[in-house]
Amino acid sequence: MKVLVLGATSAIAQAAARIWATRGDELLLVARSAEKLQAVADDLRTRGGKVETMVHDLNDRSSYSTLARLADVVLLAHGVLNGPDVLQTNLVGPVELLELIGEILPPGACIAAISSVSGDRGRAKNALYGASKAGLDAYLSALRQRLFHKGVRVVTLKPGFVDTPMTAQMQKSPLFSSPASVGRGIVRAIDGRRDVVYLPWYWRFIMLIVRMIPEPLFKRMSF
Amino acid sequence: MLKTGGLDRFISFQDGIVRCEAGITLGEILELAVPRGYFLPVVPGTKHVSVGGAIANDIHGKNHHRAGTFGRHVRRLELLRSDGSRAEVSPGDELFNATVGGLGLTGLITWAEIALRPVPGAAVQTDALKFTGLDEFFAISDESDALCEYTVAWLDVLSREHRGIFYRGDHAAGAVRAPRARVSVPVDVKLVNGLTVRAFNAAYYLAQRGGKRVGHYDPFFFPLDAVDRWNRLYGKGGFLQFQCVVPAREGLRELLDEIARLGAGSPLTVLKKFGDVPSPGMLSFPRPGFTVAIDLPSSEIQTFARLESIAAGAGGALYPAKDARMSAATFVKSYPRLDEFKRFLDPAFSSSFWRRVAG
Ligand SMILES: Cc1cc2nc3c(=O)[nH]c(=O)nc-3n(C[C@H](O)[C@H](O)[C@H](O)COP(=O)(O)OP(=O)(O)OC[C@H]3O[C@@H](n4cnc5c(N)ncnc54)[C@H](O)[C@@H]3O)c2cc1C
Ligand SMILES: NC(=O)c1ccc[n+]([C@@H]2O[C@H](COP(=O)([O-])OP(=O)(O)OC[C@H]3O[C@@H](n4cnc5c(N)ncnc54)[C@H](OP(=O)(O)O)[C@@H]3O)[C@@H](O)[C@H]2O)c1
Numbered sequence: 001m002k003v004l005v006l007g008a009t010s011a012i013a014q015a016a017a018r019i020w021a022t023r024g025d026e027l028l029l030v031a032r033s034a035e036k037l038q039a040v041a042d043d044l045r046t047r048g049g050k051v052e053t054m055v056h057d058l059n060d061r062s063s064y065s066t067l068a069r070l071a072d073v074v075l076l077a078h079g080v081l082n083g084p085d086v087l088q089t090n091l092v093g094p095v096e097l098l099e100l101i102g103e104i105l106p107p108g109a110c111i112a113a114i115s116s117v118s119g120d121r122g123r124a125k126n127a128l129y130g131a132s133k134a135g136l137d138a139y140l141s142a143l144r145q146r147l148f149h150k151g152v153r154v155v156t157l158k159p160g161f162v163d164t165p166m167t168a169q170m171q172k173s174p175l176f177s178s179p180a181s182v183g184r185g186i187v188r189a190i191d192g193r194r195d196v197v198y199l200p201w202y203w204r205f206i207m208l209i210v211r212m213i214p215e216p217l218f219k220r221m222s223f
Numbered sequence: 224m225l226k227t228g229g230l231d232r233f234i235s236f237q238d239g240i241v242r243c244e245a246g247i248t249l250g251e252i253l254e255l256a257v258p259r260g261y262f263l264p265v266v267p268g269t270k271h272v273s274v275g276g277a278i279a280n281d282i283h284g285k286n287h288h289r290a291g292t293f294g295r296h297v298r299r300l301e302l303l304r305s306d307g308s309r310a311e312v313s314p315g316d317e318l319f320n321a322t323v324g325g326l327g328l329t330g331l332i333t334w335a336e337i338a339l340r341p342v343p344g345a346a347v348q349t350d351a352l353k354f355t356g357l358d359e360f361f362a363i364s365d366e367s368d369a370l371c372e373y374t375v376a377w378l379d380v381l382s383r384e385h386r387g388i389f390y391r392g393d394h395a396a397g398a399v400r401a402p403r404a405r406v407s408v409p410v411d412v413k414l415v416n417g418l419t420v421r422a423f424n425a426a427y428y429l430a431q432r433g434g435k436r437v438g439h440y441d442p443f444f445f446p447l448d449a450v451d452r453w454n455r456l457y458g459k460g461g462f463l464q465f466q467c468v469v470p471a472r473e474g475l476r477e478l479l480d481e482i483a484r485l486g487a488g489s490p491l492t493v494l495k496k497f498g499d500v501p502s503p504g505m506l507s508f509p510r511p512g513f514t515v516a517i518d519l520p521s522s523e524i525q526t527f528a529r530l531e532s533i534a535a536g537a538g539g540a541l542y543p544a545k546d547a548r549m550s551a552a553t554f555v556k557s558y559p560r561l562d563e564f565k566r567f568l569d570p571a572f573s574s575s576f577w578r579r580v581a582g
Contacts, residue, residue: 022254039232039234040232042232042233042234042235043232043233043234046233046234046235046236046243046255047233047255165229
């Protein structure tokens with residue numbers, strides 16, 4: 001199997017890639033930091049993967065045509081929690097890139113993108129992040145319909161809180177999962193047949209309840 | 224304690240030499256190495272130990288009589304000091320010798336290179352022999368150390384006649400299946416008291432059929448890893464571990480008699496004879512003699528102090544990795560290279576242990 005990993009230095013992406021590497025899969029890794037990417041590539045090679053790397057800033061759209069490569073699986077993992085580029089990095093870039101990739105993938109291929117439970121309902125704490133992931137969810141649902149008849153799967157991955165560099169500043173609670181367990185969930189989701197996968201599974205029910213809270217009440221809450 | 228969770232990448236694996244960041248666990252190395260025909264030269268009783276922790280405590284395993292400590296198999300490592308400098312050191316360098324067994328006090332180990340040993344596969348051939356009395360233990364131990372790579376004994380501390388089971392093993396060829404997922408202790412339950420320990424020990428002793436078998440390496444080396452959060456069996460207060468080494472048979476006898484007399488102890492009392500393979504580490508714990516490891520409920524601090532004084536009186540030493548209560552006097556007395564070691568301390572790294580025993 002050949003996997004294109006966009007944002008390959010992400011802690012969550014690395015956890016999934018380790019499983020593929022151990023299986024002996026082919027990995028094409030894309031990230032913006034050459035030094036970090038080198039360390040990730042060495043790790044995955046040592047674990048048994050056949051690894052190629054490309055260094056690109058994924059906010060730079062001039063790289064997109066080179067990135068649209070044939071692969072059996074595309075994992076879109078890059079993202080930021082805050083800062084000036086949230087919408088560009090989490091939504092605009094991924095949409096433009098997946099438009100190109102969706103065109104060329106052959107039947108049987110799979111696009112899996114890491115969205116977030118935050119896309120299920122906007123919260124004051126991370127307005128832009130939530131909006132970017134909600135937008136990504138909507139786009140993935142559209143792409144899934146479009147590519148269904150071509151036989152290309154689109155999987156929306158929705159992790160809850162994960163203990164990674166992205167959440168390093170956050171107070172940890174029992175709701176946090178390890179990147180390793182989310183990585184296993186991603187590999188299982190791609191091997192399976194579901195369209196939208198919450199990771200771990202119980203977030204589906206947590207978010208069901210969060211979505212059911214009536215707006216007049218929700219606007220008064222602060223979590 | 225410092226968290227090395229981020230340092231979890233392999234760097235290379237070639238010709239039986241693994242280079243990896245210090246947060247990689249020994250379990251991860253085995254997962255990588257065993258299918259490729261290699262095994263770690265030294266493993267402790269749990270696979271959830273990081274490479275950094277294995278070096279910092281210069282850990283020992285059931286093959287100490289042959290392989291010595293973990294630190295003997297480290298070919299080089301990188302140390303990040305608090306002034307931001309990085310030093311690549313290897314055996315022969317004084318900073319290397321200070322770092323092996325250096326309790327993390329010489330700086331942060333970022334990566335290390337370890338020489339593995341070839342094995343025919345994931346199987347180990349093991350043999351279990353019941354014994355009664357220390358003389359029988361000494362005889363089996365001497366015979367087995369000459370024959371086998373791995374030797375260790377489980378001792379029923381509460382039986383006054385010192386009965387136990389001696390396990391010995393070697394790597395073997397043949398296909399074996401990895402053990403299934405682990406069971407978990409879901410809540411804090413206090414199951415360990417004098418009565419249940421006695422019952423456990425009796426049942427365990429009777430249940431052992433003894434004899435030879437061939438199986439996967441995991442349950443042989445890491446029996447406790449199969450029970451997630453096994454420390455919960457001691458209830459909310461948790462437990463203390465006591466591990467010492469005493470150089471001579473008389474000291475061992477005295478120590479075990481005292482443990483039996485106090486009625487202390489746990490189902491996990493382990494006894495092993497250390498060999499005389501030297502370690503490069505200045506503060507390395509293993510030395511020729513007999514090592515005893517027991518778990519005590521945290522309430523038994525007096526027992527701990529009593530055992531410490533017997534071990535120290537017999538010319539022995541306590542293991543800082545399992546330290547809970549070691550006194551400064553015992554530490555200074557039993558680690559003669561302490562002054563030499565102090566020259567390599569990194570000023571920013573300390574620990575509650577260090578402040579208590581050397582501060
Ligand atoms: C069930 C069980 C069985 C055990 N069996 C054995 C045994 O058979 N033989 C044996 O020798 N020990 C044994 N131990 C003890 C264990 O091997 C040591 O305590 C080991 O050091 C733990 O490593 P860790 O990765 O958990 O490190 P931690 O507990 O996190 O740290 C231990 C020490 O290592 C230092 N350290 C960790 N990482 C680094 C780094 N990157 N750079 C510098 N310093 C660092 C820390 O500062 C600390 O001083 C056992 C422990 C348990 C719980
Ligand atoms: N952690 C959580 O709780 C959580 C929860 C739900 C969803 N997610 C999502 O999971 C995904 C992975 O995040 P993570 O938790 O694994 O955090 P992470 O380790 O910080 O990974 C984020 C990755 O995105 C990369 N990136 C950001 N901007 C980029 C750009 N312009 N070009 C190229 N790469 C860029 C980063 O590269 P650098 O390393 O170079 O900075 C980093 O590798 C993200 O999409 C995130 O939104 C995370």
